[in-house]
């Protein structure tokens with residue numbers, strides 16, 4: 001009897017999913033083209049390696065795209081409207097970016113050992129979104145890079161503490177830098193680890209958070225650190 005009831009609910013669940021697909025077909029996260037998570041045209045917008053200067057002495061990070069138009073729409077749908085089906089598509093473009101940056105940066109071109117670090121989220125934003133959104137990205141990136149022969153670990157070692165408010169809303173680089181300063185903490189000693197540490201964030205605006213993450217990792221002993229993002233706000237001349 002119990003088996004029959006469970007089977008009934010399985011069938012019911014499948015029917016409800018089918019009805020939902022008919023009533024609420026998904027569109028591309030970037031442009032709403034039907035039946036796509038991320039259509040080829042929008043996916044191609046993420047196929048770059050744009051350098052973005054960071055404040056202080058952190059150097060630069062790289063973005064798959066500039067944060068505007070369909071890119072902005074796709075990331076907002078994923079980040080703030082729960083479109084978790086984008087996780088895989090975004091992880092793949094970030095893995096491609098990692099390959100490009102590793103190949104083009106001569107000190108790292110022979111590197112096979114990677115440590116992927118999700119950029120930290122504040123407890124309040126994790127509570128609001130129900131998850132640490134960069135963590136599934138790095139886990140899926142790790143699978144992809146591992147399949148390409150890299151030795152990859154994911155290290156969620158960065159914590160953001162005592163920060164209030166939405167990260168992208170801060171008005172200036174200085175105010176954001178001040179707000180973050182002292183709040184990025186590395187919870188592991190990284191001395192002696194020769195891996196290439198790759199901080200992965202979704203959006204880099206002023207670069208303050210990314211800069212702080214890179215500095216904090218270096219201070220914890222990481223020798224080789226780069227930063228990658230799905231998108232960066234364009235530099236003045238773009």
Ligand SMILES: [Zn+2]
Nearest residue numbers: 028031039042
């Ligand atoms: Zn699209």
